[in-house]
Amino acid sequence: MMTRAMWTHLVKDLRIELRSLDAFVSMLFFSLLVVVLFSIAFDPHGEFSRDIAGGVLSVATMFASVSALNQAWAREIRHNVIDAQRMAPSPGAELFLAKVIANFLFVTVVQVILAPFFLIFYNLHIAGQAWLLAIVLPLGTWALVGNGIFFAALSIRTRNRELLLSLILFPIFIPALLAMVRATTSILTGDGDPSLWIKLLLGYDIIFTTVSLLLFDVVFHAE
Amino acid sequence: MNVTASEAVRSPTGAQPVCARLDKVSKLFGPFAALRQVTAELEPGRCYVLIGENGAGKSTLLRILAGLLRPSFGTVKVFGDLEPHDARDRIGYMSHAPMLYDELTALENLRYFSNLYPGRSCLTPADALRQVGLDPDLTRTLGQYSQGMRQRTSLARVLLPAPELLLLDEPFSNMDVESVSQMVELLAGFRQGNRTIVLTTHQREHAAPIADWVLALRAGRVASFEPGSPKIGLGRGGGEPGSPKIGLGRGGGEPGSHTL
Numbered sequence: 037m038m039t040r041a042m043w044t045h046l047v048k049d050l051r052i053e054l055r056s057l058d059a060f061v062s063m064l065f066f067s068l069l070v071v072v073l074f075s076i077a078f079d080p081h082g083e084f085s086r087d088i089a090g091g092v093l094s095v096a097t098m099f100a101s102v103s104a105l106n107q108a109w110a111r112e113i114r115h116n117v118i119d120a121q122r123m124a125p126s127p128g129a130e131l132f133l134a135k136v137i138a139n140f141l142f143v144t145v146v147q148v149i150l151a152p153f154f155l156i157f158y159n160l161h162i163a164g165q166a167w168l169l170a171i172v173l174p175l176g177t178w179a180l181v182g183n184g185i186f187f188a189a190l191s192i193r194t195r196n197r198e199l200l201l202s203l204i205l206f207p208i209f210i211p212a213l214l215a216m217v218r219a220t221t222s223i224l225t226g227d228g229d230p231s232l233w234i235k236l237l238l239g240y241d242i243i244f245t246t247v248s249l250l251l252f253d254v255v256f257h258a259e
Numbered sequence: 260m261n262v263t264a265s266e267a268v269r270s271p272t273g274a275q276p277v278c279a280r281l282d283k284v285s286k287l288f289g290p291f292a293a294l295r296q297v298t299a300e301l302e303p304g305r306c307y308v309l310i311g312e313n314g315a316g317k318s319t320l321l322r323i324l325a326g327l328l329r330p331s332f333g334t335v336k337v338f339g340d341l342e343p344h345d346a347r348d349r350i351g352y353m354s355h356a357p358m359l360y361d362e363l364t365a366l367e368n369l370r371y372f373s374n375l376y377p378g379r380s381c382l383t384p385a386d387a388l389r390q391v392g393l394d395p396d397l398t399r400t401l402g403q404y405s406q407g408m409r410q411r412t413s414l415a416r417v418l419l420p421a422p423e424l425l426l427l428d429e430p431f432s433n434m435d436v437e438s439v440s441q442m443v444e445l446l447a448g449f450r451q452g453n454r455t456i457v458l459t460t461h462q463r464e465h466a467a468p469i470a471d472w473v474l475a476l477r478a479g480r481v482a483s484f485e486p487g488s489p490k491i492g493l494g495r496g497g498g499e500p501g502s503p504k505i506g507l508g509r510g511g512g513e514p515g516s517h518t519l
Contacts, residue, residue, distance in 0.1 A: 111360060120372065123347050124376060125377070259327075
């Protein structure tokens with residue numbers, strides 16, 4: 037259930053992003069670049085394109101998201117806003133969840149814009165149940181963004197925070213990435229049943245979101 | 260005169276509990292000791308001015324009182340027997356940085372923060388801005404404000420939840436003389452509501468009109484303490500300032516807690 041404080045955090049993040057478009061623009065151009073570069077590197081016409089399309093989409097989303105996740109706490113650090121948030125009595129977990137939802141929305145919008153380019157560049161005809169993509173991609177995105185926001189907060193006070201985020205996030209994201217790629221490929225090619233991978237993604241999301249929510253206050257109030 | 264911990268819980272008048280009590284508080288950052296055995300009692304309705312050179316420990320002391328830092332040694336209690344972290348909704352903290360978002364207007368910033376204080380009767384954001392002399396209808400974002408206007412907005416943010424303990428780190432920096440005098444008037448009014456102010460400054464003369472006590476820190480220790488000569492908004496009906504107990508940390512040894 038969304039509390040008043042969580043809604044307040046969410047509206048604030050959306051409003052700031054709408055005004056600046058910092059995260060959105062960098063994510064969009066970065067992901068487009070990855071899609072175009074992969075289409076040049078590999079022959080996008082033929083069966084092979086379907087096999088790699090799931091991986092390309094996932095990797096494009098992952099790299100693009102990291103560029104935004106690196107900046108997720110930048111505004112809070114810039115003028116010590118985070119100290120004012122720490123002084124407020126509302127739970128830190130609400131701030132965390134609001135930030136995850138906001139960044140999830142940013143990445144989802146980028147994916148929606150990216151989708152037609154993706155279909156064109158890779159000459160894709162979806163052989164499986166296309167609607168399942170509407171489950172797989174949000175689940176994979178949530179896994180990435182949830183972990184990313186948490187580890188970005190964890191590395192907030194370190195000097196090489198951008199490098200550290202990638203070093204921590206990518207290994208932990210591997211199970212979700214694997215599930216996302218396999219499920220997407222299965223849907224695009226029509227080969228195999230993606231349900232197992234979807235369940236894995238769902239389980240991953242539940243476990244990591246719960247752990248992050250439980251631990252976030254400790255991270256947030258750390259000196 | 261040394262005082263025991265039980266004596267230190269109440270002010271010399273015995274009328275009211277102390278607002279905050281620090282007992283042999285030290286703070287280490289790695290091998291560096293930012294604070295060394297600081298003992299102090301802060302009474303309600305008083306203004307304490309912390310002075311000292313850069314690195315003397317003023318900001319660290321404020322952050323410990325705000326509950327943003329935990330002392331390495333010693334204890335800090337506020338409003339009786341509460342940890343600062345547990346009473347953070349009753350404490351207002353303003354740092355060097357404005358602690359506000361550049362991309363939002365002053366009113367949006369204050370609305371955001373007022374919503375983070377559920378169950379606490381806050382000033383309305385517009386009233387808080389008017390109190391610090393700013394127009395709530397300004398549509399410019401904070402990033403386009405002058406340094407002094409940001410400082411005022413930051414003060415408005417701190418005043419929003421009507422805190423009982425107000426901690427201000429260099430509130431007069433980047434402000435012109437007129438703005439400083441307006442802020443001092445505002446703080447004097449705030450103190451008259453039996454609220455406690457602790458502020459740090461390099462410009463002692465700016466805080467002089469409201470300073471009940473001036474505490475000098477040097478290298479993390481209390482170097483001196485002396486009564487101020489407040490000219491406006493005297494607490495408790497304009498009588499003599501109370502007698503806070505301030506510990507002279509001498510490192511290693513027992514800090515003497517003195518009644519002045």
